[in-house]
Amino acid sequence: MSFLSGFFGTLSLYFSRPFVIYAFVVGILISLCSSLLGVTLVLKRFSFIGDGLSHVAFGAMAIASVLKLTNDMPLILLITIITAILLLKTGQNTKIKGDAAVAMISVGALAIGYLLLNIFGNSSNLSGDVCSTLFGSTSILTLTSLDLIICVTLSVLMILFFVFFYNKIFAVTFDENFITATGTNANLYNLLIAIVIAIIIVLAMNLVGSLLISALVIFPALSAMRIFKSFLSVTVCSAVFSVICTALGLVISIIGGTPVGSTIVAVMIIGFIISYFAGLITGGKKA
C-alpha cells in the first residue's frame, strides 16, 4: 500500500512539470497516428519504410544543422515528404524495386547525414547530438510549447485525414486495381498516404528517435493482427495498443530513469508477445 502511495506520489510530482504533460500529449498523439497508418503500411508490405524515411529525416536534420537553421522542421519535412513520395509512388515501377530502394536510401541518408555533421557540424557534442537523434534520448521531455502546438495540430490533421478517407485508404490498401477501375485516382491517395507517413515519421523522431520509429509503425499493427482479422477492428485495436504501450513506456521511463524510446519499444515487444498468445487462445476474431 505504501509502495502504491509512493508511486502515485512520485507520479503526481513529475506530472506537476509542464514538460512531462507535453511529453504525454505528444507521445500519445504520435503513437495514435503511427498506429493508424501502420496497419496500411504493414498490409502494403511497406513495414520497413518507416526506418528508411527516419534515416532520411536524420540526413535532412544534418543538412539543417550544417546550414545553421534555427527551425529545422520545415526542411526536414520537405525532404522526407519528397523521399516518401518517390518511394511509395514510383517504387513499384523503377528498376530498383521497393525494398532495395528503401534499404539504399536508408543507409545512404544515415551515412551522408553523419558525414555532414562530422565535416561541417558546429556542435561541441557531436556524438551526443547524433545519439539523441538516433535513440530519441530525452528529446520528448524537452519539448517547447511551440513544438507541442506543431505536433498536436499535425496529429489532429492526420487523424482527420484517416477518418475522412478511411474507405479510400481501405481500398488502396487491398486492391489498387479495383479502386482505379471504379474511377478513383489511386495514385492521388498513394501520394496523400506518402505525405502523411513522412509527417508522422518526422514527428515520431522526437519520441523514440530515428532508429526506433519502425517499432511504432509495425508492433501495434502486427499485435492487433494476432487477435483480430477485419481491417476496422485491427485498426482500432492497433491504436489502443499503441497508446497504452506508449503511455506505459513513458511512465516506466520517467519513474525508472530508463531511456524513453527503447523503453516504449520494449513495452511494445512485451505487448506483442501477449497479443501472440492471446491470438492463439482466441484463434483470431473475424470482427
Next chain:
Amino acid sequence: MKKIISLLAVITLLFCLSACGKSDDTVYEGDGTNNTATVDLTTLSSTMVYSEVSQMMTHPETYEGKTIVMNGVCSLYYNTEDQEKTYYACVIKDATACCSQGLEFVLKDGQKYPELDTEIKVKGVFSSYNEDGQTYYHISDAELL
C-alpha cells in the same frame, strides 16, 4: 459518425493546446524540503533530472532565485578567452549516457573545491551573472553536502 469523430478531434486539439497555457511561468518544486523554492534534483530519476536541467538551460528565468540541490560529477572548464579563468560545474548524464548537461557552481567563501571527476552533491541558489556582455546562469553561494 465522421462528424462525431471530427468534433472529438477538434476537442482533443483544443484540450491539448490548453496545456500550453501552463508553460513556462509554472513554479517547479522539488519534494525534498518544505521550502517551496527548492528544486531538489536528487529525488528525481535520471531521465527527469536531465529534462529538468535542460529546462533550466532553456527557461532559466523560471528557476532564478530558487535553491537547487543536485548530484553529479565535478568538472572543470576554462574560459576560451582567458585560460586563467576556470569554472566548476556539476555535470549529469541522460539515461542513454550519450548526452550530458552541467550547471556551473560557485562555492561559498572559504570552501574547498572537490577533486575533479568525483561524485558531488551541491546546494545553492540558481542565479544569473554578466560576463563579457553575456548573461550566464550558475549555482551561487553553493555548499557541498
